[in-house]
Amino acid sequence: MQRIPDPNVVFPNSYGTTCFLKNVITAPNILVGDYTYYDDPVDPTGFEKNNVLFNWPEFGDRLIIGKFCSIASGTQFLMNTANHRISSVTTYPFHVFGGAWEEHTPPHLEQLPFKGDTVVGNDVWIGRESLIMPGVKIGDGAIIAARSVVTKDVGAYHVVGGNPAKFLKKRFSEDLIDLLLQVKWWDFAPEKLVGILPLLCSSDLEQVKKRLQDIVATL
Template sequence: MSKNTGPDPHAVYPNPDLKQIRFIKNIVTNPLIVAGDYSYYDDSSGEAPFEQQVTHHYDFIGDKLIIGKFCAFASGIEFVMNGANHRMGSVTTYPFNIMGHGWEKATPRLEELPYKGDTVIGNDVWIGQKVTIMPGVHIGDGAIIAANSTVAKDVPPYHIAGGNPARILRKRFSDELIELLLELKWWDWSIEKVTANLEILCSSDPEQIRTLI
């Protein structure tokens, strides 16, 4: 990768002088976690596996965490997967079966457990510190999640959400500009084109993106 076209997308540390920032795609080992190029998370220790941020993630359930490109995840975030769910239609939600000693006779069938499907994070999503994402949530391209939020419902593209439980706070841009950005899909450009247009992508006037059409 040329020094003039950004960091190596195959590197663990995009900036060797800032080792708390790591590209997710290049460090995950769980095939049920899929991440796009340039998406990173902030780990102050510089050593914790990304999988530690993904809890209750069991192979026998098979749900996936799917992350797009160019996402920015702050420290302390947690993705809660479907394995956290307890049986809800019975008298008690207590998981007797995992205690053993004869209680495994109460092991629920998978179809008795709530299942919300895959958790999907779009492209260019910014998630603030200490955010919890609940099972099966879909967060759209360009969305922002405020720090310390718990997200239990889907967030549309280019919207800002926050709170516990998180709610939609506002749109980032006009409907027209959001539609344009979703058609443009700049994250799918070649990295050379991204680099050549950084000034527009990072401009305080997002309407400049129209000049690229």
């Protein structure tokens, strides 16, 4: 019987720096898929506390991260409550300081702009010390270069980088991207996934494309 890595353990290997995130998340508005890991030599299990900033679940936004994502050390996600009111002549948050200021201003959370959920697809690689801004949607298979500040949505299998992050290239041809999005290998049962690992790790993209076409034909 094959030994397949268990998605329900905290530390899946002997390094001690790699943590399967879903097993250490407690906030109800942070959802993480199987096998997505965070790597940090200092505190990998502290991701929720150290890397998801200004998270107040009662505000209504969520951080949703898919399966098989690789999140490098120092990556941070900024949630919606990090924002300030921008519809008035001042952005200063008088209300949070209490007293007469609180009495003469609307409730703080009600004043903040809401940009919706932050969503990361499957098989996304986020480089070291990147910052993902509130409400951003990152497609399946995307790559975020190290120290990027992601302020806009990122397409599936796109590579972006910089501050602010800009489109650099597509990883593959449109045909191959379309096949990958149809196959959705990240949803395969563990035993079936083992069988196509050589294909997923092959650099012969033409052969990969042919095999994926065969798989799509059976779906």
